[in-house]
Amino acid sequence: RSAGIIGAAFWRGQSRLGVHEGPDRIRSSGLLERLKQQGCAVKDYGNLVFDDVDESSVGLLKSVAAVGGANRRLSEAMKAVKMDGHTAVMLGGDHSLAIGSIHGHSAAVGELSVVWVDAHADINTPLTTYTGNFHGQPMSFLLHELHSKVPVLPNFSWVKPCLSAKDLVYIGLRDVDPAEHYILKMLGVKVFSISEVDRLGVARVMEETCDYLTTRGKKPVHLSYDIDAIDPSVTPATGTPVVGGLTYREGVYITEHLSQTGLLSAVDLVEVNPQLGKTEADVQSTVNTAVDLLLGCFRRLREGNHPTDYT
Numbered sequence: 328r329s330a331g332i333i334g335a336a337f338w339r340g341q342s343r344l345g346v347h348e349g350p351d352r353i354r355s356s357g358l359l360e361r362l363k364q365q366g367c368a369v370k371d372y373g374n375l376v377f378d379d380v381d382e383s384s385v386g387l388l389k390s391v392a393a394v395g396g397a398n399r400r401l402s403e404a405m406k407a408v409k410m411d412g413h414t415a416v417m418l419g420g421d422h423s424l425a426i427g428s429i430h431g432h433s434a435a436v437g438e439l440s441v442v443w444v445d446a447h448a449d450i451n452t453p454l455t456t457y458t459g460n461f462h463g464q465p466m467s468f469l470l471h472e473l474h475s476k477v478p479v480l481p482n483f484s485w486v487k488p489c490l491s492a493k494d495l496v497y498i499g500l501r502d503v504d505p506a507e508h509y510i511l512k513m514l515g516v517k518v519f520s521i522s523e524v525d526r527l528g529v530a531r532v533m534e535e536t537c538d539y540l541t542t543r544g545k546k547p548v549h550l551s552y553d554i555d556a557i558d559p560s561v562t563p564a565t566g567t568p569v570v571g572g573l574t575y576r577e578g579v580y581i582t583e584h585l586s587q588t589g590l591l592s593a594v595d596l597v598e599v600n601p602q603l604g605k606t607e608a609d610v611q612s613t614v615n616t617a618v619d620l621l622l623g624c625f626r627r628l629r630e631g632n633h634p635t636d637y638t
């Protein structure tokens with residue numbers, strides 16, 4: 328297995344400064360070295376350089392052209408990493424980056440499944456959002472079923488919907504807007520909210536997630552992991568924390584399980600904001616958890632591991 332790392336130091340999908348420091352902070356905590364130590368080949372594609380575009384708003388929508396431009400650049404980069412044969416790792420940056428990440432992944436592999444691990448559904452449209460923050464809207468640009476609900480926006484005309492609602496599963500939802508809840512119900516999207524995690528346990532959630540996604544054939548899986556899915560007591564350094572989240576153990580189990588399917592083709596790790604930890608320990612706990620989640624995506628098991636070239 329090999330990992331292709333892309334840093335997307337982008338924050339204009341939301342309004343709290345600092346999330347652009349995520350990629351370098353995750354790297355400096357030893358992600359690449361730890362991946363190599365566990366037998367994974369690693370290629371670091373560095374941090375994307377985003378053109379300066381006007382950050383003007385369109386009505387409530389903030390930094391529209393900047394978000395569209397950054398995601399177009401990311402989409403091109405993701406496609407290139409996948410064409411190079413790696414499992415792609417996109418380090419955010421805010422969750423609006425999932426637009427480019429999933430779009431570029433799909434440009435390389437065609438049809439894919441998405442597992443979205445998050446406290447939030449991020450499925451507002453530009454017309455239902457009440458904050459204007461694009462990190463709450465990425466899914467609306469990606470789903471075929473919502474295409475007619477998304478208005479034409481500057482720097483977004485390159486985005487082509489690339490995901491069907493039946494190929495999407497949410498895990499960890501606990502802060503969903505009414506409009507989002509209506510959309511999820513209307514489209515019949517598969518959701519394992521935190522209540523289902525409580526009711527079923529994470530092992531059953533993952534079994535059902537994988538059964539659901541593979542009934543119509545095995546597609547490459549795109550795991551979009553928002554660090555705020557994890558409980559804020561573990562990962563406080565993030566922009567939209569919500570109490571009652573996944574434990575560290577549940578969070579890592581999700582990645583161990585998906586890694587063992589052999590279908591994991593790209594991972595986003597977003598919304599780590601080093602400026603939002605009250606203490607350095609808060610930041611380190613958040614970043615360490617992000618690194619451990621990513622290591623779990625590349626076959627690290629908590630039971631222990633040894634080099635495959637041992638007999």
Ligand SMILES: N[C@@H](CCCCC(O)O)C(=O)O
Pocket residue numbers: 421422423445446447448449451456457458459460462463464504553555567598
């Ligand atoms: N639903 C809220 C909060 C979104 C949180 C975004 C995060 O999950 O990436 C909004 O639309 O602004």
Ligand SMILES: [Mn+2]
Pocket residue numbers: 445446447553555556567
């Ligand atoms: Mn979130």
Ligand SMILES: [Mn+2]
Pocket residue numbers: 422445447449462553598
């Ligand atoms: Mn999110």
